[in-house]
Amino acid sequence: MANLCLFSWQAVDSKGELQSGKSLALNSDRLVVSLAECGLLPVNWKRDKVWRQRDWKWQQKIDLIRQLATLLKAGLPLSEGLSLLAEGHPHKGWQALLSALQQHVLSGEPFSQALRQWPQIFPPLYSALMEVGELTGQLDVCCEQLAQQQARQQHLWNKVIKALRYPLFILLVAIAVSCGMLLFVLPEFVSVYAAFDAPLPVFTAAVMQLSAGLQTWGLQLAFLMVLMFLGGQQLHCRSTDWQRYEQRLLLRIPLLAGLWRGSQLTQIYTILQLTQQAGLTLLQGLEAVQMTLSSIIWREAITELQYHIAQGKPLHQALNTHPLFTALCCQLVRVGEEAGALDVMLARLAEWHEGQTLSRADSLSASLEPMMMVIIGGIVGTLVIAMYLPVFGLGDAMH
Structure with missing residues (x-):
C-alpha cells in the first residue's frame, strides 16, 4: 500500500481568515482536494514526514481502541473521545489521523466508514x-x-x-x-x-x-x-x-x-x-x-x-x-x-x-x-x- 505523508498547511476559509494545521494525505494533490472539500483554499503547504505502513505500530492501534472504549463507556460522545485522544497523543501523525477521523464523524459519517478511508493503517476487521x-x-x-x-x-x-x-x-x-x-x-x-x-x-x-x-x-x-x-x-x-x-x-x-x-x-x-x-x-x-x-x-x-x-x-x-x-x-x-x-x-x-x-x-x-x-x-x-x-x-x- 502507498505511504502516507504528513503535511503542514495554511489555507483561507470561507470567511477569509487564515487557518493552519496538519493533515495526512497520499500526496499534495490529495491534500488540496481534501482541504477543498472542507471549504478551505490552500495557500501553502510543506511535507513534514513520510509515514510508512510499519510506522503505525500494532501496540499504538491497540492502545487507541482500548482508550476509546474507556471514553465511550464513561459516556463521552465519539467525536469528543477522538478529540481527547488526538490532544493527548505524543506523535504528530496520530494527532493528524485522529483529528481527521473526528472531522469525518462530525460531518455525519459513520465511524466505520471513516476507518475505511485509511486502509494503510486500520485492517478491515x-x-x-x-x-x-x-x-x-x-x-x-x-x-x-x-x-x-x-x-x-x-x-x-x-x-x-x-x-x-x-x-x-x-x-x-x-x-x-x-x-x-x-x-x-x-x-x-x-x-x-x-x-x-x-x-x-x-x-x-x-x-x-x-x-x-x-x-x-x-x-x-x-x-x-x-x-x-x-x-x-x-x-x-x-x-x-x-x-x-x-x-x-x-x-x-x-x-x-x-x-x-x-x-x-x-x-x-x-x-x-x-x-x-x-x-x-x-x-x-x-x-x-x-x-x-x-x-x-x-x-x-x-x-x-x-x-x-x-x-x-x-x-x-x-x-x-x-x-x-x-x-x-x-x-x-x-x-x-x-x-x-x-x-x-x-x-x-x-x-x-x-x-x-x-x-x-x-x-x-x-x-x-x-x-x-x-x-x-x-x-x-x-x-x-x-x-x-x-x-x-x-x-x-x-x-
Missing part, C-alpha cells in the same frame, strides 16, 4: 466490528472486544518471533565464526606448516582447500548470495505461485508448521467468534477473516469455506473438506452448530489453539538450543581438529 457496534448501539463493547483480540494476537506473534529469533542468531554466529576462522586463522597455519615442508593429513588439506577457495571466491560468493536473496524477495512479492510454494513448504517443516498453523487458526476462530457474538452472519464473518489474513493458501481456504456455506452446507462439513483444518475443529464446530452455541465453541477452539501455539513457542527454543550447540560444536571442532592435526606429524618431519 476494525471497520467491520465498528459497523456492528454502530448497528447494535454497543460501540464501546465492540471496541473493547477488538482491543482484546488484537492484544492476544500480537502477544502470540511476539511469542512465535521470539522463539525463532534465538536459534537464528546462534546459527548466524556459527556461520560468522566459521568464515572468520577459514579466512583469517587457517591461512596463518598454512604458512607455518609450509615452512616444515611436510605433507598435510588429507582432512586438513581438504579444509585448507576450502579456506583457499573462500579467499579466492568469497566476495563473488557473497555477491551471488545477496543477488539470490534479493531475487527471492522480488519473486516472493510478485509471484503468487511462489508464495503458495513457500507456504506449503512451511507446512512440511516439523517445528515451524505447528506454530504457523496454530497462529492462523487462532486468528480465524477468534475473528469468527467475535463476528458471531456481534450478530454477523457466518458468510460476513468469513469475509472479515479473509480480509485480515496475509497468507494466500489460508485466504483460498476461507474462500472455499464461503463457497460451501453459500451452497447451504453447515460449517463443520465445509471445514471437513479442507486439509488445513484439523479433525478437532470439525468435531467441536459440529457440536456447536447442533447445540446452537457456535460462538462458544469457536471461542474454545481459539483458546485451545492459542494455548497450543504458546506452548510450542515456549518449548521451541529449548528444543532447538541443544541442536544449535551441536552444530556450533561440530563446526568449530572440525576446524580446530583440522588446524592441529598436522602438529602430531611435525615431530617426525623435524627428524
Whole structure:
C-alpha cells in the first residue's frame, strides 16, 4: 500500500481568515482536494514526514481502541473521545489521523466508514466490528472486544518471533565464526606448516582447500548470495505461485508448521467468534477473516469455506473438506452448530489453539538450543581438529 505523508498547511476559509494545521494525505494533490472539500483554499503547504505502513505500530492501534472504549463507556460522545485522544497523543501523525477521523464523524459519517478511508493503517476487521457496534448501539463493547483480540494476537506473534529469533542468531554466529576462522586463522597455519615442508593429513588439506577457495571466491560468493536473496524477495512479492510454494513448504517443516498453523487458526476462530457474538452472519464473518489474513493458501481456504456455506452446507462439513483444518475443529464446530452455541465453541477452539501455539513457542527454543550447540560444536571442532592435526606429524618431519 502507498505511504502516507504528513503535511503542514495554511489555507483561507470561507470567511477569509487564515487557518493552519496538519493533515495526512497520499500526496499534495490529495491534500488540496481534501482541504477543498472542507471549504478551505490552500495557500501553502510543506511535507513534514513520510509515514510508512510499519510506522503505525500494532501496540499504538491497540492502545487507541482500548482508550476509546474507556471514553465511550464513561459516556463521552465519539467525536469528543477522538478529540481527547488526538490532544493527548505524543506523535504528530496520530494527532493528524485522529483529528481527521473526528472531522469525518462530525460531518455525519459513520465511524466505520471513516476507518475505511485509511486502509494503510486500520485492517478491515476494525471497520467491520465498528459497523456492528454502530448497528447494535454497543460501540464501546465492540471496541473493547477488538482491543482484546488484537492484544492476544500480537502477544502470540511476539511469542512465535521470539522463539525463532534465538536459534537464528546462534546459527548466524556459527556461520560468522566459521568464515572468520577459514579466512583469517587457517591461512596463518598454512604458512607455518609450509615452512616444515611436510605433507598435510588429507582432512586438513581438504579444509585448507576450502579456506583457499573462500579467499579466492568469497566476495563473488557473497555477491551471488545477496543477488539470490534479493531475487527471492522480488519473486516472493510478485509471484503468487511462489508464495503458495513457500507456504506449503512451511507446512512440511516439523517445528515451524505447528506454530504457523496454530497462529492462523487462532486468528480465524477468534475473528469468527467475535463476528458471531456481534450478530454477523457466518458468510460476513468469513469475509472479515479473509480480509485480515496475509497468507494466500489460508485466504483460498476461507474462500472455499464461503463457497460451501453459500451452497447451504453447515460449517463443520465445509471445514471437513479442507486439509488445513484439523479433525478437532470439525468435531467441536459440529457440536456447536447442533447445540446452537457456535460462538462458544469457536471461542474454545481459539483458546485451545492459542494455548497450543504458546506452548510450542515456549518449548521451541529449548528444543532447538541443544541442536544449535551441536552444530556450533561440530563446526568449530572440525576446524580446530583440522588446524592441529598436522602438529602430531611435525615431530617426525623435524627428524
